[in-house]
Amino acid sequence: MARELHKIFFNSKLQITLSELSEACEVSPSQIRYWEKKGYIKSIQGQKNKSHKYTIATLGTVMGIKYYLNQGFTLAVAYEKQNQRRGLFKCIKSFANGRIQNIEAKDQHYEIDLGSLDNMPDKRVVAIVDNNGDTKLILRDAE
Template sequence: MRELAEAADVSPSQLRYWERKGYIQSEQTQENSSHKYQLATLFQVMGIKYYLDEGYTLPVAVAKEDERRNQMKDFQRFIVDRVFDLEATKEGTRIDLGPLAENPKKSVEAIVKEDDHVELRLFDTK
């Protein structure tokens, strides 16, 4: 718990309170043994602290962090399902996002240019 508190810049008493309220979870092998946290919990605690520092109440900060985590899960699902190929080109990194649902003869690609600008393009599927 101490390591998590230090890494996330919160107090151990905050962590205990958040755990009692059910906002975060730890694993304990025995009663009164040290709390063990998953890496994801560190990011969750850091997110909650961020929203608290922005002036939100604890329940709102937890809700906002939950929403952010759900959005990240959706984004991960998008990456897993839709990135068909990555390739370095003269223009930048080409990301093949696959065919359009309503027109499978057309596919979408994203070109990430050196200036971090992203262009989306349609191309004919082979």
């Protein structure tokens, strides 16, 4: 299951349409086109005169820009602030991509295997996430 999640969340080939991006971010299509024209975001256009597609990373960028615009920043400042925040997302992506070894559904919770400890290779860190979203970390003996 971990491999499937990696494909879903970390596959840069996932694409959405302008209308899907607009709906997901609650930003008008004309705003998105304007931001693209200004160079704040990029689209993918496979063939001439075909509709534009956007990556999941662009979705995050648009959501971030909108967040900062709603905070009262100008478009240029909102973009810069979002760009700075991008490093945090890369860090989280790298952590999840490198550490999530397996995910198992149990009766009342999920278990996410985060791999062995660097200084204790005989122990594995497991995150237990219950149906309410509460998480606890435990150590288990490596198998």
